[in-house]
Amino acid sequence: MKRAVEELAIFGGTPLFDSIKPVGQLAVPPLDAYLERLRPIFHEHRLSGNGPVVAELERRLAEYHGVSHCIAVANACVGLVMVLRQLVGGKRGNAIVPAFSYSGIPHIVQWAGQMPKFCDVERRRHGLDPVAVDRAIDEDTTVILAVANVHGTCEIDALQEIASRRKVPIVFDSVSALGASFGGKMLGSFGRAEVFSLHATKMLNGFEGGYITTNDDALAQVLRDQRNSGVVNARLNEMHAALALLCVDQLDDVIGRNEARYRAYERELASVEGLELLRYVDEAREHYTYQMAFVAVTDRWPLTREDTVKVLRAERAFAMPYYSPALHHSSHCPIGVAVPELPVAEELARLFMYLPGGEHTTIDDVASCGELLRFVHEHGDEIRRRLSENAA
Amino acid sequence: MKRLRLGQHYVPSWNVVEDGVRGIFERAYFANNGPLVQDLDRVAAEATGVPYAVAVTNDMMAMMLAAKSLFRQGGVVIAPPFLSPQLREALVWGGYRVRMLDVDQITRQLDPDTVERSVDGETAGIVAVHVLGNVGNAAELEARAAALNVPLIFDASDAFGAATSGRLAGSFGDASLVSFGEADLLNAGEGACVTTRSLEVSNRVRTLRNFHPGQTFAQMPLRMNGKMAEAPAMLALAAFADVTERIAMNSRRFDTYRRALEAVESLTLLEPVDEQANYQRLVVELAPSVGTASHVARCLDPYGIEARPAVAATDAKLYPVAGAMFERLLELPNGADIRDEDVFEIAGRLKKIAAI
Known part of the structure; x- marks a missing residue:
């Protein structure tokens, strides 16, 4: 552990970790089990074309989410564009999206022929603020794309009520919330459809991929027909599906390990002044995946968030600012889109960073991160001074 | 009864698959422009005789990204009537209107004279197809499109390895797309690449295929997750071998x-x-x-x-x-x-x- 400021890696010291501690989940099944799954796929020379492994994965995931239909696709973005294009029915208008979210959001709605209309978020779950959504809907609004966040989904009931009352279809991007619940009910059956990811950094590792869940028979049929008939090439291949399928079997274990890491961060950060671990909403009632540890960098912390991230990254702890800057102030905001003041999104985008997590971060690693952060706090003035000298 | 299937369905030997998967697990690098995708970009470029190739999710994605890298927003794209439905849909997703032009009776390809007569102020680009695996008159169409200053993309999915006058399919026009679907000669399960002689076009496609600030090589207003993962990249590399x-x-x-x-x-x-x-x-x-x-x-x-x-x-x-x-x-x-x-x-x- 560091005994002096010059031992920090950012000032030339040896990094705390031998290898990078990433933020992605990167869960894998046993290699031999995966190879066994692959053998018949290669024996039959059947690598794609909505094969039997994709069909089995769809059945398992529909069961897991408690929905009638699961449609596996090449990746979550393609799935979202397919659903959005179907729901807007050829109309061009605006799609209501949260301003505090991942950078793909404004791009995805444009591929569906819509322009993003950024809305503010609420402080509890960081999802679309229902009041702001109700106010933002106008005659050009074609769809609401709500994003369920990893630490707290979003205010699903209120958003669904508005969507229904204002007669605007609502779709949930639940990529970050696979395994979470709302009102005690597993995500997957809310809105007209939900879309999940099979990217390696998410809860189910299928290398890359995604899937759509819905209870809407007609919508499911259209999406399946588009994918199967070759009107849209959105096929998931069998190698990816086989990996994801094995990861479904171990999902509970992965969530258990995530929660252990999260509790370790709770213990470590309890004694670190100025950094506040973001709490999950209504933990006693809801399911969460505990995939990530988000930390608010308050004004009692001696460094800026950006400098803190630099210090951690030099130690090979892959911290990142969380959804920063807010989308309407980022390079991802299309030219010509109105940029309103969205105070909550802007404040949250300045506040949080996330810390290493996933399968490559052990409980001991979390303890090391805690110790490092305590050291940084203790020597905050000197670190700040040296960072400023280096920058000059 | 054994079913006699359409499509190529070649796969590498099991040893190659097993070693490849073992390597991916050891590196714990599954997606996001991994080492195998980077190798594939290099190998695909060499194999088509161009300096640049960019691997993407599939052929539809290749068309979406190639079009966005070359065609101006909202225009009309000229294409033959047999352009595959998913490539046509890719152009629709990109916000283009597709204008079909019938092909020449002898060559079965777009006729350069007809194309020239059809280009007008609304034309954003041309998509041609090396239909049934033939390069055919591609060089003539390429020269005409260049003279008209209209960007030209070839669907070379049926023609990888085909060549005429020493030029390989994949090297014509401003960009080409080569599919790695299981029905294609180069079977990666799913996948494709965009090949081009232009550094600028390759930088645009490389940027377009992801949202990450660290993978930005050109200013592109619209982007997409079009990345290929490591498993298909491993299969595509084996297919090239x-x-x-x-x-x-x-x-x-x-x-x-x-x-x-x-x-x-x-x-x-x-x-x-x-x-x-x-x-x-x-x-x-x-x-x-x-x-x-x-x-x-x-x-x-x-x-x-x-x-x-x-x-x-x-x-x-x-x-x-x-x-x-x-x-x-x-x-x-x-x-x-x-x-x-x-x-x-x-x-x-x-x-x-x-x-x-």
Whole structure:
């Protein structure tokens, strides 16, 4: 552990970790089990074309989410564009999206022929603020794309009520919330459809991929027909599906390990002044995946968030600012889109960073991160001074 | 009953798959422009004789990103009527209107003179197809598009390895797309790449295929998750390593079809037109007396033989040449699992259908 400021890696010291501690989940099944799954796929020379492994994965995931239909696709973005294009029915208008979210959001709605209309978020779950959504809907609004966040989904009931009352279809991007619940009910059956990811950094590792869940028979049929008939090439291949399928079997274990890491961060950060671990909403009632540890960098912390991230990254702890800057102030905001003041999104985008997590971060690693952060706090003035000298 | 499938369906040997998967697990690098995708970008460029290739999710994504990298927003894209439905949909997703132009009766490709007459102020670009695996008159269309200052993209998915006048498919126009679907010569399960001679175009496509600030090489207002993962990249690399052998197997099978179908007057096996061919698509032209390609495909189906019209459906009233191609050209199984006896079985069934 560091005994002096010059031992920090950012000032030339040896990094705390031998290898990078990433933020992605990167869960894998046993290699031999995966190879066994692959053998018949290669024996039959059947690598794609909505094969039997994709069909089995769809059945398992529909069961897991408690929905009638699961449609596996090449990746979550393609799935979202397919659903959005179907729901807007050829109309061009605006799609209501949260301003505090991942950078793909404004791009995805444009591929569906819509322009993003950024809305503010609420402080509890960081999802679309229902009041702001109700106010933002106008005659050009074609769809609401709500994003369920990893630490707290979003205010699903209120958003669904508005969507229904204002007669605007609502779709949930639940990529970050696979395994979470709302009102005690597993995500997957809310809105007209939900879309999940099979990217390696998410809860189910299928290398890359995604899937759509819905209870809407007609919508499911259209999406399946588009994918199967070759009107849209959105096929998931069998190698990816086989990996994801094995990861479904171990999902509970992965969530258990995530929660252990999260509790370790709770213990470590309890004694670190100025950094506040973001709490999950209504933990006693809801399911969460505990995939990530988000930390608010308050004004009692001696460094800026950006400098803190630099210090951690030099130690090979892959911290990142969380959804920063807010989308309407980022390079991802299309030219010509109105940029309103969205105070909550802007404040949250300045506040949080996330810390290493996933399968490559052990409980001991979390303890090391805690110790490092305590050291940084203790020597905050000197670190700040040296960072400023280096920058000059 | 064994089903005789359309498509190539080549896979690498199991040892290659096992070693490749083991390597991916050891590196714990599954997606996001991993080391195998980077290798593939280099290998695909070399193999098509261009400096740059960018691997992406699949052929539809390749068309979405190539179009966005070259065509101005919201214009009209000229294409042949048999452009595949998913590539057409890719252009629609990109916000383009597609204007179909019938093809030339002899070359079965877009006619440069007709294209020139059709280009107007609304034209954003041209998408041409190396149809049935033939490069054909691509150089002529390329020169005409350049003179008109209209960007040109080729769908080279049927033609990887085909060449004319020493130039390989994948090297024509401002960019080409090569599919790595399981029906293609280069089978990665799913996947594709965009090939180009332009550093600027490659930088745009490389930027377009992801949202990450660290993977930004050009200012692109619209982006997408179009990344290829490591498993398909591993298979595509193995396919490039095996491609000479695969083409030789295709060529031998083609020769078997030649022998099996000779002396059947109502069926003409379409020979490649280029100096160098990949023999990926096995297509027979049916005499009108035999019936349409769709009809013959339905007749073969009960015998476990997959067949289909060799080009996508089109309105014959609007596009007589492409419409006739849809009606008269029949594609037959020509994949890794088709043995000589299967070829003779298929030919025998065809002869009986032709004789009725």
